[in-house]
Amino acid sequence: MARTYVQATINGVATDFLCEPRQSLLEVLRDELGLTGTKEGCNNGNCGACSVLLNGRLVNACCVLGVEIDGAEVTTIEGIGNPDRLHPLQQAFLEEAALQCGVCTPGFIVSAKALLDKEPHPDEQRVRYWLAGNLCRCTGYDKIVRAVLKAADDMEPARQ
């Protein structure tokens, strides 16, 4: 099958790859580029485990084709914080025990980041609404919502 050459900026790094048009961005990230932090839970837009930022907007990588990102900027969980300098959301998820199995966690963090980038002070209801496209089966969301609200607070001084 003919493969298409695609160039994109992924987590700030100029990246190129070959992919078939039928391969989703999720497949490309995981199988071609080895960025396995983005997870597959449903492969049809319903669970948010594959959340990434495409040109700054939150999308489900399973509902984007790899060929579509030519020239675009993509941010995945691997591009958010690192073990030495965690993003405040990552820190808050740890402190608030907002993960159990952790498979939904990258998606929630990417999704919550998109929210806080846009709206630094969401209230509980707003957080729940924004995160409704991300399913978690382990936590009942309580600690996830608290973690996002806490991160929003923690990010306050940094922003000023």
Next chain:
Amino acid sequence: MIDRARVTAQPVALLGPNPTLRMPVEAFDYVAPRSLAEAYAHLGNGRTSLLLAGGTDVIVQLREGRKRCDQLIDLKHIPELMRFGFAPDGTLEVGAAAPLAALYEDAEVLRRVPALVDAASIIGGTAIQSRASLGGNLCNASPAADSSAALMVLGARLLIGSASGTRELPVEELFAGPGVNTLQPSELLVQVRIPPQPPRSGAFYLRFIPRNEMDIAVASAGARLELNATGDRIEGARIALGAVGPTPLMAKAAAEALAGEVPGEEAFARAGELAAGVASPITDMRGSVAQRKRLASVLTVRALRGALQRAREAR
């Protein structure tokens, strides 16, 4: 007898992902035209085409083998299809592939056409809205598509283009049946045009879903009310229903019965009953016939209440 797609003795679900019919995603080509002319040329090259806007329907359908194509034509690099704005006459012109989030984040759109935002802001979750478009929502022709009923009561018209020119049609004439629209293979939807709304009018859209998000409408209703100058009589109304028939439906009799009435619960209740009369739903995993008919009436009343409030605010 291994082809699962051929094992179809069952009623096909009303709309939306039916994950039980699975065929592998066959290989296809991807093209990204930079202009309408280029897109029309691709449509005319003799290959089986599918159009790609946000992809939130079509990518999933391809993956699940519910659709197939030789070439997928990405519309997002065609500037006309990605723009939206108000024309000098007050018409809101929305490029067919513009993402919903951009649309509902726009303060002018929210202020002037809130009923569109009612619909655009509940389609899927945040991530879906970053990509999903009005064009895709309409052309996918799901009877439950949230923008349809809203656009129908707003009196939206569609600008359809092809290599041989353009034509316009009222949005309700796009739908031919579940998953089937009336476009020719050579055509594509260029723009959704929402005319300036009558003075002293308000429109509202809502749906019923079992959860609070991430569900497809069990039933939905849109309504627009125009009041007289003194605000104590209804001058005209439009009512549309979703997910209660093979296509979204205009509830004409219900709307007509409102003309000349005092806006309020009594008139709304009657309209609700009349609206339920046009509903011809099916029973599936999302709801039953009786439930959907009842919801058609309840949601019509609620949509009318919302529309009335907006009409009063507009005065």
Next chain:
Amino acid sequence: MAATEHPSYKVIGTRPVRPDGVEKVTGKAQYGADVRLPGMIHGKILRSPHAHARVLSIDTSEAEKVPGVMAVVTRADFPVAEDVVQDLGEGAVSVKELSDNVLASDKVLYRGHAVAAVAATSPHIAEEAAGRIRVEYAVLPPVLAVRDAMREDAPLLDEQRVTKEMGGQGSGRPSNVASHLRFAGGDVEAAFAAADEVVEREFTTKMVHQGYIEPQNSTASWNADGTLTIWTSTQGAFVVRSQVAEVLRLPVSQIRVIPMEIGGGFGGKIPIYLDPVAALLSKKSGRPVKIVMSRTDVFEATGPTSGSYIRMKMARKDDRITAVQATLAYEAGAYPGSAVGAGAMTMLSPYNIENFVIDAYDVCVNKPKTSAYRAPGAPAAAFATEQMIDELAKNAKLDPLELRLKNSAHEGTRMVNGAVFPRIGAEETVRAALTSPHYRSPIEGPNRGRGVASGFWFNAGLQSSVVASANSDGTVNLIEGSTDIGGTRASLAMQLAETLGLPFEAVRPTVADTDSISYNDVTGGSRVTFASGLAVYEAGQELRKEMVRRAAKLLGVDEAELVYEDGGVQSTRDATKRLRFSEIAAKAGQTGGPIAGKGAVQARGVGAAFGTHVVDVEVDPETGKVQILRYTAVQDVGTAVHPSYVEGQIQGGVAQGVGWALNEEYYYDESGRLLNASYLDYRMPTALDLPLIETVLVEVPNPGHPYGVRGVGEVPIVPPLAAVANAIAEATGHRFRDLPISPRRIMEETQGLA
């Protein structure tokens, strides 16, 4: 909020960040689907489009011709399975049935049943090729619902099956009823005759799925030396090893199972589905093969929990529940083994009821083989019991919690299976619910209601082993064999740190593969923090003893003079003679070599766990939509080793229970096709569907564990179904005895829409 009776601990009861946390929030943690091996290819499974059919022939020739295809397997590639029964920790299975479920032999018994598999250089090619396998079926009528399957004229899934009766006798007639169990005590007839009130009701629940976000996956490599390595997402690596060994007829020593991080299980990742198939594809192709299920496969073909039918008769005299007669029939799915026995055994456990007869039927239907789901069998049973109690309380104008308190089980109460409770916290949870701010607050407004319910679940004990080795820098490596689904690395490390008097950070837990540690049973049955905790404690004790021996050498004193205390060894004679753990560890080379302790237990002294929940709902009278306004879960957790993780377990269980109560169900058409095999239409709660979930941790230490640990993971899913139903009854004036209590059902019931 917590009420506690335990001594003060240094590490237990604190809330450190879990050792695997950073990896998980940065996306670096490796889950099963993340495995990438040199030369790896991809497998896909062809599944049955029919719910019930005989497989007449399978022709794979077209598939084999597809470029990129490297292997195709069918059941013919499996060794012939013997009909022996193997215990998986949460229920026993027959190897023949296990093999048949992995790849169908003569019959397919549910839609989605695996029939063949292909491995190819890309998942797309494998999928395309699988589509070219020709299978000829003779389609049979399916039977889908439990009561239909029990009828004498029902289509039979297995013509050889006869009902197993207790005591061995039976009709001898073929039946879909795989087994019948009975628990009886006292004299129900006399108690019914003497009662003030007797109520008899029927309840039904639908199949629901565990819903874990990570689909099943397996990567297998058949190595050149004939050994087999499997990377997979499982609740029990050793159980995968033994199941694969049985299905493929290999010695366990030839198989190494490497448990990857697991994205949820809730009981559903105990059985194997893909591992033997990936193994054989690897053997045939000479390449490592990875198979990942699609979400649809997960719904259609992996373990849901049973749909059920329960009839129950309950008697009250004054404020005592005096008798219960109940019949439970659970859908086992395609092969026997529902959790109906556990349902029967647990349904009355929160109470002290003298007279009872409970009949339990395990029934095969043309739906996927059920597997364990969090407190398997108990939620549906509690759905019945707890609504009955509520109804009796209302009829007698008694507070439903007071009635529960009056009838509460306590130390010495016998369960229906005859087991006697040790110290338990049943009454304590009801009391704490009664005095909770939530229960004491008024509930106001139209269409609102409050419901309560209690629940019980056993804890499993089973086998665990760990090894703890001191590092020269004073830290300890803790090697364990229980996969960590929700923070058990942390809860085990905390127990070791407590035992050794070290800070939490000094213990570094690792989950090992089956070649690197001795046997461990599954992560399930709420057992890991308890049973592996016991093993950890044992290993810690061994380390302490060894530390004393080594310190004696270093200090040049007699061992008898030394005690282990506060993270070091101390002389009882001379206060200045003290060595810290790290000092002794650093000099291990001078005192006899590496220092390690091991713990291997067949855990006894399991606790029992009780919970009582309070929920407020509001019901839209026009649309039937239910909003959860407030939720409080009270639970006896023994000792909350890591309170945040305990709360998290409770909140997660509540969320699953609320989903089960309101919207989740397997929705089939008559042909046996699951119409809602996606997350869009299988409606699990989203973040917007739940409020914050308040937890009240009651700590009645388990006398069978040095730190009083009880299993906490399962009981929170037991009460919500009934608690929500009771609240809806309050809000609407209608009793709902069929799950889910969806808007559709509420509209049908309250508005007379049939």
